[in-house]
Amino acid sequence: MTTRITSFIHTSAASILHLALLGSLVTAAPLFAADNAADKHSMHEQPATSTLVEQVRAGTAKYIDVNNATAAGYGPFLGCIAGTDHGAMGIHYVNGTLIGNLTLDPAQPQALIYEPSNGKMTLVGVEFILDSASWLAANNNTPPVLDGQVFTFVGAPNRFNIPSFFELHVWAWRGNPQGSFVDWNNAVTCDGQ
Numbered sequence: 001m002t003t004r005i006t007s008f009i010h011t012s013a014a015s016i017l018h019l020a021l022l023g024s025l026v027t028a029a030p031l032f033a034a035d036n037a038a039d040k041h042s043m044h045e046q047p048a049t050s051t052l053v054e055q056v057r058a059g060t061a062k063y064i065d066v067n068n069a070t071a072a073g074y075g076p077f078l079g080c081i082a083g084t085d086h087g088a089m090g091i092h093y094v095n096g097t098l099i100g101n102l103t104l105d106p107a108q109p110q111a112l113i114y115e116p117s118n119g120k121m122t123l124v125g126v127e128f129i130l131d132s133a134s135w136l137a138a139n140n141n142t143p144p145v146l147d148g149q150v151f152t153f154v155g156a157p158n159r160f161n162i163p164s165f166f167e168l169h170v171w172a173w174r175g176n177p178q179g180s181f182v183d184w185n186n187a188v189t190c191d192g193q
Contacts, residue, residue: 049164117192
């Protein structure tokens with residue numbers, strides 16, 4: 001018995017290191033599990049952690065299954081959006097009821113973004129979309145800001161053929177090599193549709 005305890009004590013430092021490494025893998029596992037395509041994306045492609053990314057991830061986890069998104073009033077808008085020279089955005093599932101809502105809630109983005117792949121949809125991010133005229137009228141001509149992130153203004157006419165708006169992408173479920181709040185994501189593709 002004493003020999004076993006002594007052996008345990010001598011290996012405890014190495015065991016603590018192994019447990020710490022294992023603990024970090026266990027902590028990261030839900031991030032990989034959340035992305036149905038995790039097997040084709042390395043750890044460095046996971047989203048950078050920020051308060052907003054974490055809040056969006058926690059608030060939208062229920063939409064990993066696209067069926068939950070459609071049941072909540074989200075529907076596909078304009079098909080899969082790919083950049084002309086790099087990256088993509090994916091398919092935006094927009095909730096029309098939330099478009100008119102001027103409340104900024106990380107758990108209720110106006111659009112959920114999915115990457116199509118072999119008939120499956122993988123949640124990769126969200127987009128907050130606000131009508132610019134309504135927002136500016138209600139907020140003393142100040143652009144929207146969410147957790148320190150200033151929204152981008154998109155004037156009209158635009159390629160979506162909609163009135164001018166403010167938008168903010170948050171890549172909460174798929175890392176973006178260019179940053180968690182940049183519009184185009186080189187780690188997202190429309191090739192699998």
